Amino acid sequence: MLDLRSLYGIEAAASIPLSECFVAKPYLLERAGIPADGGGSALLFLLPYYTSGGEGGNVSMYAVAGDYHEYCKSLFADICPRLEALMPGARFAGFADHSPIREVEAAAKAGLGVRGQNGLLISREYSSFVFIGGIYTGADVGIWHDLICGVKIRDSYEPEDCIGCGACRAACPAGAIGERGRIDRDACLSAVTQKKKLTAEEEGAVAEAEYVWGCDICQLVCPYTKAARSSGTLETPLSYFKEKLIKTLDTATISRLISDGEFESRAFAWRGAGVVGRNVHIKEENGQ
């Protein structure tokens, strides 16, 4: 049996049958050798990433440390063979971010948190500053009980919603959060700062924004974040997300990262240096 807490520092994990999940990208399962036939199950877990050392700059907290995709890749490369050794003949594959299922909905159904009106999963311990990792298999959900120590297994998979206080909607500078939590993904600054081409209006929004990459405003104002901060659980226990922090980007820092060969190891690199560099340039032109 694997103890995710002692092996990897993962404290919250829960299992769910894939029949309870919206499988939006079945081809990802099939490519990984897992049948997407309505059977199978997933182990979902939270990777908290908030660190106080990452606050106060112009980069969203999720991108302040090294690229989380790299972290997840090494994690899955370690966990999946261990699971396959424990259960010979079964196949396990890990995904995070680019996942076969709608992760927020599934994680809420599995009991890892509530669905926030800001579109994010919110856990009691870490609020919404979490990546959702998932390990998928063609085997029944019951196997997780035998494979993982302390895994949460629910009797029913009813998702819960946040308290709906509206603080995120009121604080959103882009007006991207509508009534009852409908998110306008195109207007959200997190998406806008990642766009290859900007309209004149979007350029104006980037010039005014606090961040050159992403946006944390709706997370920071959320009462779940405030409660997690006061109770001392917000800070990630995972050292990867506390190290090599770059919380502020300017032209000189981007140039240094590129010349040191470090740029590609960052989450803000995935659209290329041109996109984040453009955002920095827009803000510098505006005297920020």
Ligand code: SF4
């Ligand atoms: S700020 Fe309020 S409405 Fe928005 S996600 Fe948090 S609890 Fe829900």
Ligand code: SF4
């Ligand atoms: S990330 Fe920023 S722009 Fe997007 S919904 Fe939240 S507050 Fe609004």
